[in-house]
Amino acid sequence: MTENIFNDWLDQILKTEKPNADIQAYYFGILETEDGYETYLVGSExxxxxxDWACNTDFEPKNKYLPLGQNGVDWELxxxxxxKNIENYIQSPNFKNSFLxxxxxxATGxxxxxxFILK
Structure with a gap:
């Protein structure tokens, strides 16, 4: 997955979604599918x-999932x-003044x- 694809997906969520003020934490979950991998974003109050707070799902954006593909690639990669993409996004100008x-x-995992708590 390229960083640009991740950034575009996250930028779109940040522009179109308005989670309630009670959301305290966000989780970028990762799962394996038949077509490779996906990441998704949820929030918790x-x-x-x-x-294990990441199992709470109090916020789900409409475009929750981002297919990563990469079928057969080692999960650690x-x-x-x-x-890396989340850490880089946290340093970006688009992160500033966002709900994130x-x-x-x-966190992610x-x-x-x-x-893995990244902020």
Missing amino acids: EFDEDE ILADVK EKAKAI FDGGDL
């Missing part, structure tokens, strides 16, 4: 660094790619796996 910037936490 709860955040506890020591708990997919995770590293998604983490106001979050207590932003594979469904059922470890959470």
Whole structure:
């Protein structure tokens, strides 16, 4: 997945969605499908660094999923790619003044796996 595709997807969500002010944390989940991998964005009204808060889904954008393809690619490479894209986006001008910037936490990880808190 190129960074531009990820950025375009996330920019569109940030322009068109308005989560309620109670959303404290955002999770970029990753899952494997028959066609490769997908990442998705959800938000939670709860955040506890020591708990499995990412299972709460209090916010779901309309364009929740981003197909990544890359069928047969090692999952660790997919995770590293998604983490890098999120970290780079956090440093971008589009992140500033977005609802993501106001979050207590932003995390990623594979469904059922470890959470990696990036903010």
